[in-house]
Amino acid sequence: MNRLSVFASRIAAVFSRRRLDQEFDQEVEAHLAMLAADNERRGMSPQDARDAARRSFGAVAQIKEEQRERRGVPQIDTLFQDLRYGFRNLLRTPTFTLIAILTLALGIGVNTTLFTTFNAIALKPLPVRDAGEVRRVERWFESGAQGDIQFAFSYPEYVYLRDHSRELTTLIAMSWPFRAFAALNQGDTEQLRGQLVSEEYFRDFGVAPVLGRTFLPEEHKTPGTNPSIVLSYPFWKRRFLADPRILGASLKLNGTTFNIVGVAPQEFTGTGEPPITPDFWAPLMMQAALVAGQNWMDQPAIQRLQILARPKPHGDIRTAEAETATLVQQIDQTLFVQTGFSPTGRVGVTSVRERTVAITLPHATYFGNTEDIRFRVFVLVLMLVVGMVLAIACANLANMLLARAASRQREIGVRLAMGAGRGRLIRQLLTESTLLALVGGAAGLLFSVWAGKLLWALIQHALQGPMGGGAPLTVSLDPDFRVFAYALAISLITGFAFGLAPALRASKLDLTSALKEEGVSFGARMSRSRLRSLLVGSQVAASMILLIAAGLLVRGLVRVPGVDPGFETHSTFWLFFDAGPDPAKGAALQRRVIERLETLPEVAHAAIAGTVPYAGTWTPPIKTLDPQAETLRTLGARVGAGYFETLGIPLERGRGFTPLEIQNATPVAVISANAARQLWPNQEPVGRRLKLDLNFRNQWKEFEVIGVARSVRSAHLSRVDPMMVYVPVDPNVPEHTVLRITGDPQNAQARVRAAMQSIDPGLMAGLALVSTADGPMQLEQVLAEAYTTFAAALAGLALLLASAGIYGVMSYLVSQRVRDIGVMMALGADAGRVLRSVLRQGLWPVLIGSAIGLAGGAAVSILLHSMLSFPGNADLLFGVNTLDPVTFLGLPCLFALIAFGASAIPVRRALKVDPMIALRYDG
Amino acid sequence: MAADNSDILQGTLDLMVLQTLDSMGTLHGYGIARRIEQISEDAVRLNQGTIYASLLRLHQQRWIAAEWGVSENNRKAKFYSITRAGKKQLAAEAANWERVAGVMSRMLALREEG
Secondary structure: OHHHHHHHHHHHHHHOHHHHHHHHHHHHHHHHHHHHHHHHHOOOOHHHHHHHHHHHHOOHHHHHHHHHHHHOOHHHHHHHHHHHHHHHHHHHOHHHHHHHHHHHHHHHHHHHHHHHHHHHHHHOOOOOOOHHHOEEOEEEEOOOOOOHHHHOEEHHHHHHHHHHOOOEEEEEEEEOOEEEEEEOHHHOEEEEEEEEEOOOHHHHOOOOOOEEOOOOHHHHOOOOOOOEEEEOHHHHHHHHOOOHHHOOOEEEEOOEEEEEEEEOOOOOOOOOOOOEOOOEEEEHHHHHHHOOOOOOOOOOOOEEEEEEEEEOOOOOHHHHHHHHHHHHHHHHHHHHHHHOOOOOOOOOOOOOOOOEEEEEOOEOOOOOOOOOHHHHHHHHHHHHHHHHHHHHHHHHHHHHHHHHHHHOHHHHHHHHHOOOOHHHHHHHHHHHHHHHHHHHHHHHHHHHHHHHHHHHHHHHHHHHOHHHOOOOEOOOOOOOHHHHHHHHHHHHHHHHHHHHHHHHHHHOOOHHHHHHOOOOOOOOOHHHHHHHHHHHHHHHHHHHHHHHHHHHHHHHHHHHHHOOOOOOOOOEEEEEOOOOOOHHHHHHHHHHHHHHHHOOOOEEEEEEEOOOOOOOOOOOEEEEOOOOOOOEEOEEEEEOOOHHHHHOOOEEEEOOOOHHHHHOOOOEEEEEHHHHHHHOOOOOOOOOEEEEEOOOOOOEEEEEEEEEEOOOOOOEOOEOOOOEEEEEOOOOOOOEEEEEEOOOHHHHHHHHHHHHHHHOHHHHHHOEEEEOOOOHHHHHHHHHHHHHHHHHHHHHHHHHHHHHHHHHHHHHHHHHHHHHHHHHHHOOOOHHHHHHHHHHHHHHHHHHHHHHHHHHHHHHHHHHHHHHHOOOOOOOOOOOOOOOHHHHHHHHHHHHHHHHHHHHHHHHHHHOOOHHHHHOOOO | OOOOHHHOOHHHHHHHHHHHHHHHOOEEHHHHHHHHHHHOOOOOOOOHHHHHHHHHHHHHOOOEEEEEEEOOOOOEEEEEEEOHHHHHHHHHHHHHHHHHHHHHHHHHHHHHHO
């Protein structure tokens, strides 16, 4: 009890320190006065009385100090003292403080921006109850197919899991967003995005509607009954201007009337994958009305549902994963036996019988696959790069602090002489640097908020157009506590990183020379300048590496606008539509569509294609019949008859596929010119045979080469396809359709749409028509641009920081040598000689750092080039040479120029100084 | 034997301060120091400033209370008085001392007997 009150009074004393100090002073004065009065009464003179009083009282200053210590919490007191002192110190040198804060703001800001984005994508939980527990079911196929397809399940699979799972307590299904036509008043229609969800969706996720109610599971037990929908907040606000009377109103979607039963709250932005907030949610039971022509309920081939699940409390997640895998395999087997369908690794295609070999249950986030090792490695690499920039900034600051500490030698010397402990001194210097770092970190956080918004706006804008994007991604980049914690942690670490070495160095002073303040004279102290040289050298090296990498990328990017893909991209349009669940019927539909479209005058050619350029690669192993031939990897594409004419790829030898060959699945192939050169150099390729392992299962199929097509860039814009083999498309399965348009594209598109409408109006819902140039190709270009810009920005930043660092060091060196310069000049030395000697001293580490940086840059370039060995990889350097002379010579020269400039300025300034002033320079 | 100043433990000083305040009522720091010197017949001669450590400790434990007032020679001074809790503590400590003293004297009497 008493200890508590003691503690309380100590804490209270911390806050009223000054007042209590004053009071005690008064108390002591009073006491002394009374003692003196007594002494005087005893006959002493006033002066003697006072002295005697002081003597019998005791050491006044010490008693006051002890009182202070006993009264408050000394550690806090010293901390406050250090903070106040540090603050005053920083204010005394405003330029240094400002530069330091800006440097830190940039370094920490860039790091925080990256983290904020990563947080929004991978760490932020979904806006649901107990978000940390919700998992997304992910399946792994035998063929190793990856992508969104891993989250796709059919309705029968979902029901089976829901009814039989013991490890997962709740399973909720939600579809990918689909488009529906809404007939609003005034007769116009609008295409809306909706999502089908199972009945307990809102209730289980704890979503409380802001208006009305959400779905009641009892109402949605049978398909087709109770057509109700819940609107999303942004849609309600945008379309109905947040009118509360919307409750109970009806909305006609795809011809069926739905009741609006409620509106979701603003913070419910959906459950991700993709991170889009749909305009409305509808119960799964109403699927048939909303997605025309399909019946998901008993079609195992339609995998359109994602499954979110909550594992049972205290359960082991691996057990849940294993059980779910077993269940999925069970139901798949049953379904296959019953219906002949099985889930596949390719959307809507059942030509390959697939098995689900494993199930994982990653945490559900807005984006899928964020626990994927490749994604994480990518993010790690990014963070390393950005971290390097921060490290450069830290090196800069450490140097600046070293210089600053050196100029405070006398002050530090005095304090040490007066008995300040080295530890105390170090603590005070560290407090100063941490204070700087915290302020810089706060500025950096502000910077990152703004930069993050800008970055995201750019990304959104870039992704709006191609591939049917359109709905804004609902990723909130507002900093949450995670971002704050990260910024704080980084600031503290940074403060320590750049503050520790200078603090340690500064306190290890030789007292005599410090007090006499001789500065660094002719016998320069080696250890300190070695540390500084090391710092500058490493800054230079790191900047050089970043600069070279960015330089190479920029060189490559400059080529992009002029690059010729080798085939028609502006007049080739890709037609996407929903061909239905039955592959045979779908293929027939596709054939009908092509027949119909070919009759249009605007459509010059039409063909079926299994792969869309720039939208992914397929790289099967290939080898010739020669028993000693090695197995290579080639790019592959499945194409139909008329493909080459449609895309405008000239056939250099032989011919393309005939409709009969497609129909009979004849094992013929067309290879690219590059492939021909590699497989049969200087020989006639037509008529030869090759073997392909189409399914990666070591099952080789033989093909006869019937034609050679010109080599084009169809996998990546950045490189010509190293090897390409075209094989006939599967006639029993619907694939993509590509059209060659003549005349006005707008007109042609309208005609195509009209034709599709006349074939079957139900197709319009899922219809998309986009040219190669505006679609997949643009995405590639945009991504390349974005990431090169990012690299260039970083490199520019690094260069800026390194230059500032060099300037700072040279300034310091010069200031140290000012006295020497004065002496030299007074003795008649030539200014040039002085300049040279100082420059030599300062630029030596720059030279070494540059050499290391060049070597590092070359290594990076070689690494990037080595990625080209795999045909499916893009060329990140866009064909720029490994040791591109422009980059490897030009950039170091640029750097040298900047370094020279940064060094010359302080030296020139010093030389202009009158030698008499220089001699008296006090540092 | 003449007590050496440094032999007086701080804890006992606290007790003396409490006792002084209990018997004398409200006093300021100087007054307390003088009183202790008087009572102990100058056997206790401490650096007067050291009582402030005691006063602080006692105040933190809420055994004494402090108030600003005016001293005899018209100076602003802090006056201390014992609290109820302080009185209780004093009683407990005093009892403790007496017990210890009793035991000690019995032990020492044994020694004399030899």
